[in-house]
Amino acid sequence: MNIIPRSEHNISRKDISKSALKVLYRLKDGGFDAYLVGGGVRDLLLGLKPKDFDIVTNATPEQIKRLFSNCRLIGRRFRLAHIVFGPEIIEVATFRGHHQDDGEKNQSDHGQLLRDNVYGTIDEDAERRDFSANALYYNIADFSIRDYWGGLEAIQKRQIDLIGDPETRYREDPVRMLRAVRFAVKLDMQITPATADPIYELAPLLQNIPKARLFEECLKMFLSGQGLKTFEMLLEYKLMQQIFPNLTQAFDKQTKAYQLFTIALANTDKRINNDMRVTPAFLFAALLWYEMSAAQEHYLQQGLPPQDALHMATSAVLDSGQFNVVIPKRFSTGIREIWQLQPRLEKRAGKRCLKLLEYPKFRAAYDFLLLRTEVEGEPLEEIANWWTELQKSDEAQQAMLLGQINQNNRKPRRKRRSSPSRRTNRNKES
Known part of the structure; x- marks a missing residue:
């Protein structure tokens, strides 16, 4: 894990949503760790305007809800907190951890995760992220960036690179194959060979994903x-x-x-x-x-x-x-x-x-x-x-x-033909 101090990156608080800053500071003032994470950090480093600002913390969903009256909890597989500021929603997640062998089935026969309400540390959360460019954490406490998987280098090289073994990660969540394509196009980046090669074989796993998703x-x-x-x-x-x-x-x-x-x-x-x-x-x-x-x-x-x-x-x-x-x-x-x-x-x-x-x-x-x-x-x-x-x-x-x-x-009018009886009557009259 590499810590990049404020003096060595280009992210400024003026480029972060005011609503996201309110959430970050209230979590921090409440005694919790609070980080801007994922696409928001990635896009700011690229000089882009993020569409969303996602936050992670060591506070549980219930603790988050107690801090924010404008909070609603959603999700079954993994509980999330949505902090609502008018039309803007700031999504806050608790650090995810690794699954323990507790006797319950956590994965399908294809390797897909079935339940995900396991909380952990920021280090474990970084291991659970999908792409290295998305495992970047902006710390509101000192404005530094935590880079766990060479995300900054991936951004500089314009590469989409999965964290961990690609086949395992795709089996855990086949939608990651779609996300790899979407990010590659959106950010004008290249999917690394190690990340791209398994897609051809594992593409049929998408048939196991809920149709609504x-x-x-x-x-x-x-x-x-x-x-x-x-x-x-x-x-x-x-x-x-x-x-x-x-x-x-x-x-x-x-x-x-x-x-x-x-x-x-x-x-x-x-x-x-x-x-x-x-x-x-x-x-x-x-x-x-x-x-x-x-x-x-x-x-x-x-x-x-x-x-x-x-x-x-x-x-x-x-x-x-x-x-x-x-x-x-x-x-x-x-x-x-x-x-x-x-x-x-x-x-x-x-x-x-x-x-x-x-x-x-x-x-x-x-x-x-x-x-x-x-x-x-x-x-x-x-x-x-x-x-x-x-x-x-x-x-x-x-x-x-x-x-x-x-x-x-308009159809041409057909010439009306007189019936035989009428023709007979006309002949008699004549």
Whole structure:
């Protein structure tokens, strides 16, 4: 363990969240050790603005709660304290220790940790960290940094390096494989060979992770502002194939499914980096669109009406549990709406188009139509251009555009043929 004094590093308290400083000082004044740890320290050393500030201490969760009235305790596998300051949450964890042989099963048959409520010292906590660059502790008592595993050197060399035996660490928590990729892309670092090599063999362990947790990891990876690069690296290490095992064909660069999702990721990255709003529903709608389209075609061939086939296909894809993630209802509802509006956008049913403009999910569905147009081209291009023009037009222009559609949609009137009896009557009269 190397102690780096304040004079030899660039971290300043003015760059640390005021809320995090309040927590650090109150723990210290309460007689406890308090350290800023992990990504916050790493990012400050890199000259970046941390997204989160995590703190570790020798205080137990119950002791932390007694110090802070704005504290709530969460977690089962490992208890954490969340100190709430309005929209900002400072996460505080008690130093983790090593598991004792107490007769209880702490690991699964695959080596994954099942329970983690074991407290220890800061030295033990450092051994439990995943990557060397994340095992850096900023001490509020003297503003020094404790570096246990050469984290400062790893940052200087721009390397992602696991602490300990990589295979053992991945088996303990397979999500570390995803974190290695995410950090490598986010920080523009290289994964060391020793850390990278086991991933190819151990990637299937991701199938043992709870689906809800994997979905949250997907959000972190794809909504990082570098989602496209992250996706490409996930494919390289065969990790994406474990999260969506039935979409392996869609990950072929020659397919429309691959093109649609990568364009969606590129657009999402651009919006995030320009501080614009994004919705995960849009991304997952793009990822699963052709899977749903194939299911819809299956139901159409069985003779179902188009609308029923669409509903059946949507449920078959979103509700079947065929992925290793579970998409929460707050997002799956948005995916359904985006998909189910596509036929209505394509049909352009007269005056109903104006009402469709007021629909809450119209903009997302319209953007999705534009996305499909980039991949599929004609005939969607003419339809997308029409909707673009309709939104920009005044009432008179909108009426003209709707008139064009009504005229195109109007079926030619068939010449009415008189019945034989009427022809006979006419002949008699003549």
